[in-house]
Amino acid sequence: MRRESTGSLFGGADEPEWRDEADSSAGADAPLAERMRPRSLEEYVGQEHLVGEGRLIRRLVEGGGPLPSLIFWGGPGAGKTTLARLVAGPSGARFVQLSAVLSGVKELREAVAEARARRSRGVRTVLFIDEIHRYNKSQQDALLQAVEDGTVILIGATTENPSFEVNSALLSRSRVVTLNPLTPEDVAAILRRALTDPERGLGSLRPTLDDAELERLAKASGGDARVALTALETAVLATPTAADGTRPVEAETLAEALGRARYAYDKGGEDHYNLASALIKSLRNSDADAALYWLARLIEGGADPVFIARRLCILASEDVGLADPQAIVQASAAAQIVQMIGLPEGLYPLSQATIYLAHAPKSNAIKRAYFAAAADAAATAREPVPLHLRNAVTSLMKASGYGQGYRYVHDDPNARGEMACLPESLAGRVYIEPGEARNARDRS
Known part of the structure; x- marks a missing residue:
């Protein structure tokens, strides 16, 4: 699906004319988040490091100079699409929007061909690609020449780290702009505007909402304005009109409308690994409270409990190990139980193992x-195994000296300290201090 516009995005005679989809000035039946999309920098909330006085986006919008290719990187609902439209508006270029979820190389090539034709008539094209990280390498490669020769000005939007998800060649031709999650105060300001705006917002329905509940919703949205606005709209529409004509939204209705959307979590995205990293680092730091919090974020966000159990097993050996040999028993038991019973009950053995590992x-x-040992093994990979450690299974091997000089420790206890088991070049090398193993035996 593609849509295009020409001219300014700020209204008046140059109001964009969309093709294939609704006008950027969303109709009354559009979702609240779309209706409330800012039409100017004055309406835009948040991202002061980009839109503040003298900052990059404001300079691009107000400067009227050449527009560079940009990659907007930020979480859902942080304002990437809106910034793309605001930046493109003053350029006078044709704005073409593609969704990487719904399009492929065919649509990309068509868009580039049309942009090339427009360019021959003196009209530039801004090609906005939402969720650009969804394109594979060959699809992204299809953009390179058009961006390189200026056929299109690329503006991509991604929720994933561009370093991993966008081709380095495309990154080198673009400027990455990072959007921060909106603060609770930012989201609260957006919600208040939606509640009072009688044209684009919910003002005509006369909703009433306690300030504490509005702030709670803003905080629970995780910096995602779309989540907050969608929950607000759902709650207001689900609230019956009172005798005085208002719609008093109750906390319970708001909580039901928000539901699991408060967990901005993608099992296959960067957040998945960031949360797992936070869990492991908290455990390593012996912070049981923080570890439980990150565990809950993973579980409530929908993470695979077996994945969590695997990470706990790794930490039990890597970071606790011989200091408490029971740690790996706890972790492996939790992993086995989780595989048997799954969630939600599996949260108990996972929590038990988490607390144990934090305190270990x-x-x-x-x-x-x-x-x-691995470093030495790599450096001495061609070193032969000492003859006395080799197994003599044939008469030729025995004649060659295999096994000669080997001392069976059960019959010869002194062999423990007197018989060398390392290659001669590594004689006396110590990898694990004797005290570590002895302490482990004492705790068992």
């Missing part, structure tokens, strides 16, 4: 020991 003494001796 920490040691990375196993990690240090292994990688020290």
Whole structure:
């Protein structure tokens, strides 16, 4: 699906004429989040580091100079699409919007061909691609030449880290602009405007909402204005009109409207790994409260409990290890139980293992020991196994000296300290201090 406009986005004679989809001035039947989309920087809330006086976006909007290709990176509902429209408006270029979810190489090539034809007539094209990270490498490659030669001015929007999801060649031709999550105060301001605006907002329905509930909704939205506005609209429409003509929205209705949308979480996205990283780092730091919080964020956001259990098992050996050998028992037991019973009951063994691991003494001796041994193994990969450690399974091997000098420790206890088991070049090398293993035995 593609839509285009010409001229300014700020109303008047140059109001954009959309093709295939609704006008940017959304109709009364459009979702509240679309109706309330800012039409100018004066209406835009948040991202002061971009739209404040003298900042990048304001300079682009007010300067009227050449528009560079841009990649807007930020969470859902942070204002990426709106900024794209605001930036493109004053340029006088044709605005063409594609969704990477709904389009492919065919649509890209058509858009570029039309842009090239317009350029021959002296009309530039801003090609806005929403969710650009959804395009695969070949689809992104299809844009390179058009961006390189100026056929299109690319504005991409992505919720994922462009370093991982956008081709380096495309990144080198664009400027990455990072949008921060909206603050609760920003979202609250947007909600208040929607409540009172009688034309584009909900003002004509005369909704009433306690300030504390509005602020709670703003905070629960996680910096996503779209989530907050959608929940607000749902709650207002679900509230019957009172005798005085108002719609008093109750806290329970608002909570039901918000539902699980408060968890801005994508199982396959960067947030998934950021939350997992926060859990592991909190456990490593022995902060049980923080670890439980991040565990809850993962579980309530819909993370695979087996994934969580695997991470706990890794930490139990990597960061606790011989300091408390029972840690890996707790983690592996939780993993087995979770596989048997799943969620929601699986949250209990996961929480138990999380608390245990947070309070367990920490040691990375196993990690240090292994990688020290691995470094030596790489450096001496061609070193032969000492003859006395080889297994002599044939008469030729015995004649060649295989197994000669080997001392069976059960019959010869002194072999433990006297028989070398490392290659000669590594004689005396220590990877794990004797105290570590002894302490582990004492705790078992």
